[in-house]
Amino acid sequence: MKLYDFTIAPNPRRVRIFLAEKGVEIPTVQVDLMQGAQFSPDFSKKGPLNEVPVLELDNGVCISQVNAICRYIETKYPQNPLYGSTPEEIGLIEMWNHIAFMNGIGAVAESFRNSAEMFKDHALVGPHAYAQIPALVGRGNQRTLDFFADTNQHLANHQFMAGDNYSVADITALVAVDFAQWIKLDVPAEHEHLKRWYAEVSKRPSAQA
Ligand SMILES: N[C@@H](CCC(=O)N[C@@H](CS)C(=O)NCC(=O)O)C(=O)O
The missing domain is CATH 1.20.1050.10 (Glutathione S-transferase Yfyf (Class Pi); Chain A, domain 2)
Structure with missing residues (x-):
């Protein structure tokens, strides 16, 4: 898996904190929003809204939206639940x-x-x-x-x-x-x-x- 990220942006940080709480490490790729890299032809194929974060799975499927990414991670790594149990x-x-x-x-x-x-x-x-x-x-x-x-x-x-x-x-x-x-x-x-x-x-x- 790969996480498309931009260190200073708030929404990708939500996913990074979530991963840290889970104790899960996923390599990141910086998408420089200051340079408009979210609109490059390659990155445009990874989601409908040209935004970060995006989680790219090993089979190439891409998931955007912080909540969707965190839900995916929670399901795959259920330890330390952050979406509750009951x-x-x-x-x-x-x-x-x-x-x-x-x-x-x-x-x-x-x-x-x-x-x-x-x-x-x-x-x-x-x-x-x-x-x-x-x-x-x-x-x-x-x-x-x-x-x-x-x-x-x-x-x-x-x-x-x-x-x-x-x-x-x-x-x-x-x-x-x-x-x-x-x-x-x-x-x-x-x-x-x-x-x-x-x-x-x-x-x-x-x-x-
Ligand atoms: N609703 C989105 C929000 C993502 C978002 O707003 N990302 C910002 C960075 S914090 C972005 O990619 N901005 C690109 C732009 O402004 O063109 C989510 O939950 O992931």
């Missing part, structure tokens, strides 16, 4: 993973992609040219701050995002908080529960991935 855990983890992606990573991306010069005519990931909408920068910033506040409240009564156990939802939320640095937003000091959780998940060795 029906309730599985449901709650999917729920919080989706919320962390939509309201965390999605909020930061809304601000960043509508402001950074490099995304001028590429405000959404994929092969189509979408212009930036400057009004979405403020909305993305506000959504990011709301994500911090909502997550802080949630973590007041939960050790981890989906309850008592670390899961893939913590990986997505951790990457969302770190990604917010790109739009110069830090967790406000008064969000003590979010800060407690962030310190705990950041000190796991996997967070270095």
Whole structure:
């Protein structure tokens, strides 16, 4: 297998952290998004949306989308389950993973992609040219701050995002908080529960991935 990656990008990092938690090593190939390598003819064949991460299996089949890749890995390497074991855990983890992606990573991306010069005519990931909408920068910033506040409240009564156990939802939320640095937003000091959780998940060795 091969993981198409770009070290500084947030979404491939979610897969790298997941693999580190699993103790699974997969060789990576860098796709330099700054140079437009995601649009090269070879890489375009590997997925419909010209994005990383992509997991290429030994038979050449390619899987994109972080959640799809992590699900594949979880099924192939069931040790240290990160998607839960009981029906309730599985449901709650999917729920919080989706919320962390939509309201965390999605909020930061809304601000960043509508402001950074490099995304001028590429405000959404994929092969189509979408212009930036400057009004979405403020909305993305506000959504990011709301994500911090909502997550802080949630973590007041939960050790981890989906309850008592670390899961893939913590990986997505951790990457969302770190990604917010790109739009110069830090967790406000008064969000003590979010800060407690962030310190705990950041000190796991996997967070270095
Ligand atoms: N929904 C996708 C998001 C992947 C994504 O947004 N990848 C970014 C890097 S973090 C990308 O490849 N961007 C390429 C581009 O902007 O053209 C997933 O879950 O994998």
